[in-house]
Amino acid sequence: KAGVTQTPRYLIKTRGQQVTLSCSPISGHRSVSWYQQTPGQGLQFLFEYFSETQRNKGNFPGRFSGRQFSNSRSEMNVSTLELGDSALYLCASSLGSVGNTDTQYFGPGTRLTVL
Amino acid sequence: AQTVTQSQPEMSVQEAETVTLSCTYDTSESDYYLFWYKQPPSRQMILVIRQEAYKQQNATENRFSVNFQKAAKSFSLKISDSQLGDAAMYFCALTGANSKLTFGKGITLSVRP
Numbered sequence: 410k411a412g413v414t415q416t417p418r419y420l421i422k423t424r425g426q427q428v429t430l431s432c433s434p435i436s437g438h439r440s441v442s443w444y445q446q447t448p449g450q451g452l453q454f455l456f457e458y459f460s461e462t463q464r465n466k467g468n469f470p471g472r473f474s475g476r477q478f479s480n481s482r483s484e485m486n487v488s489t490l491e492l493g494d495s496a497l498y499l500c501a502s503s504l505g506s507v508g509n510t511d512t513q514y515f516g517p518g519t520r521l522t523v524l
Numbered sequence: 525a526q527t528v529t530q531s532q533p534e535m536s537v538q539e540a541e542t543v544t545l546s547c548t549y550d551t552s553e554s555d556y557y558l559f560w561y562k563q564p565p566s567r568q569m570i571l572v573i574r575q576e577a578y579k580q581q582n583a584t585e586n587r588f589s590v591n592f593q594k595a596a597k598s599f600s601l602k603i604s605d606s607q608l609g610d611a612a613m614y615f616c617a618l619t620g621a622n623s624k625l626t627f628g629k630g631i632t633l634s635v636r637p
Contacts, residue, residue: 451628452625
């Protein structure tokens with residue numbers, strides 16, 4: 410089975426712009442979660458989508474949003490970019506079973522740099 | 525709230541030796557899962573091992589094993605016969621019913637040839 414894929418792998422934007430990142434989960438996985446990784450804050454949970462619905466949300470401002478399509482592919486969008494949004498954005502997929510304590514498998518990440 | 529603590533920022537091990545990475549956690553949930561993930565320089569997060577909290581038996585995956593002490597809320601990773609390819613950042617993580625993974629700060633493991 411193919412793993413989780415993320416596009417693009419690298420992105421450079423300027424402050425004030427918006428950006429859209431894409432994630433394709435492992436075939437058969439219905440849950441997609443997004444994480445932000447920075448040297449200062451470490452790995453932080455952004456949100457989780459399951460069956461096209463946001464099921465869980467972390468403590469990020471409304472500038473961070475996402476969606477999931479019927480084929481389970483997910484996108485996250487960051488509007489009005491700030492310098493502090495520079496980070497590695499990781500996507501993870503899982504089966505999304507009830508109780509949802511199944512294993513999350515990660516993609517290679519998208520490195521976003523905001524200038 | 526869930527917390528995961530990795531107090532050692534760096535460790536070093538000689539090739540072929542054994543090393544143990546420490547992790548403590550806190551959660552109010554009774555049903556939860558613990559993980560160790562490895563992140564090499566490529567930044568790809570790779571699952572190393574997983575432990576279900578309800579299982580008393582410690583998980584093992586080839587050269588990797590855990591020491592799960594539920595009462596002490598401790599979850600350490602032992603790497604036996606260390607290899608150069610084991611050099612990476614290792615994250616301890618916890619998830620409960622809400623599917624959110626809570627990560628520790630990570631520990632950088634270097635392997636000396």
